[in-house]
Amino acid sequence: MEDGQITVTSIQKIEFEGISNNMARDFGFNNTLVLMKTAKHGSGSIIYFIRFRYSED
Numbered sequence: 001m002e003d004g005q006i007t008v009t010s011i012q013k014i015e016f017e018g019i020s021n022n023m024a025r026d027f028g029f030n031n032t033l034v035l036m037k038t039a040k041h042g043s044g045s046i047i048y049f050i051r052f053r054y055s056e057d
Helices: 021-026 032-039
Strands: 004-014 047-056
Touching: 021 032
Parallel strands: none
Antiparallel strands: 004 047
């Protein structure tokens, strides 16, 4: 990845039930379980769906 910047365009608190397998696949994961194994850090249970865009400088 080249130098650039990431701009957060939205942050939304969601429930686990709000994450579908289709959503996981849209973002490159096989299913919800694989997405959560990759995304979960620590013992917390709050989930945020963060949209962002990358732009090269």
